[in-house]
Every structure is written in C-alpha cells, then in structure tokens.
Amino acid sequence: MNEVPDSSHDDLWEMVEFYVREARLLRSFLEHLRLSTDTEVRRWELQNWRKQVGLQMGNPKDETKEMFEKFRDMSPSERRPIVEKALADGYAFYFGESGR
Numbered sequence: 827m828n829e830v831p832d833s834s835h836d837d838l839w840e841m842v843e844f845y846v847r848e849a850r851l852l853r854s855f856l857e858h859l860r861l862s863t864d865t866e867v868r869r870w871e872l873q874n875w876r877k878q879v880g881l882q883m884g885n886p887k888d889e890t891k892e893m894f895e896k897f898r899d900m901s902p903s904e905r906r907p908i909v910e911k912a913l914a915d916g917y918a919f920y921f922g923e924s925g926r
Contacts, residue, residue, distance in 0.1 A: 839898055847890040851882045 862868045
C-alpha cells in the first residue's frame, strides 16, 4: 500500500526552522566573541561553544519561531518575495551584489 504524501511539509518546516535558528545563534555568538575584549572569557566560551549555543536554543522567547509561524501561515506566493529578498541579502553579504 502506497503512503499518501503529507502536503503540509511539517517535517521540512521543522528542519528548516531548526537550522535557521542555529545559524542565527551561531552568527550572534561569533559577533559576541568578536566584540569581547577578555581573552580568558573568550577562550572559555570557544571551548564551550556548544553549551553556549545550546542554552540559547532552549530559550522559549525566540523571534525565529515567531517568524516561521508567520511564514507557515502565508501562501507560497506571499512567502516567495520575502524568501527571495532574504536569499539575495545573504548572498550579497558574503559574495557582493553579484554573489548568486
């Protein structure tokens, strides 16, 4: 018997949300380290980076979750321009305006 595919893609949404949260937290952590002037604290935080990021992953007040709740409620045509802009901005940040 063939299983009917789930058209809601909840599993994909959950995976993408996790990786977006992780990427945002890692970026924030790197920025924190970049601005830190205490080398001992910075060394300790680098050695314990998983714990540091993991603590933030457990934070119930997270704007990424709210953002994804809004995205999931949007139609694909409403989401498309937002996703395209986010991707363009991301590529431009790392590779310049002709990055994609």
